Amino acid sequence: MNLLSGEYECKLDPKGRLVLPAKVKGSLPQETGNQLVLVRGFEPCLVLYPSSSWRVIHDKVMALDEFNEEYRQFQRNFFRGMTEVELDNIGRFMLPRTMLRYAGIEKEAIIVGMGNRCEIWDPERYDAFLIKDQKSFSQLAQKFLSTDMPLGGSAAA
Secondary structure, eight states: OOOBOOEEEEEOOTTSEEEOOHHHHHHSOGGGTTEEEEEEOSSSSEEEEEHHHHHHHHHHHHTSOTTOHHHHHHHHHHHTTOEEEEOOTTSEEEOOHHHHHHHTOSSEEEEEEOBSOEEEEOHHHHHHHSOOOHHHHHHHHHHHHOTTSOTTSOOOO
16 A cells, blocks of 8 residues: 655645645555545644545444443544545545634645645644654654554553
8 A cells, every 4th residue: 555645835726625746646545536535633633534544444433332422422523524525637625614724724734644644734733733852753753663562553561
């Protein structure tokens, strides 16, 4: 599978559409076609998933027990604003106004490839969320990438 990667500065057109960078579009799984899913991020950003990647996450969240109040609350907030978007023939897609407000995006955006998904940020908010201190970043790398951590999981307790 191709990984969605890179960091791209983009401008929204007057209708609130964004052009997906050619490198990102070319890295989408073939089975996705032009179908993508846009959701609110846990941080103040938007997250764009290829439909095939989204199905895995969707199924995991939907498998939570609907009779558990905490699970329902999570599902309600997780799916809030979820929008299926379709790329047009030049790779543009519409960003709903409610989603733009949530992320604070007005005229410019940063698209950040995150492997199986892309984050879409307001440039100023993105800069504020980045780690500024290299030592802190190095410590996180040591914590998360140390050789005693199993791949795809968390460290043993």
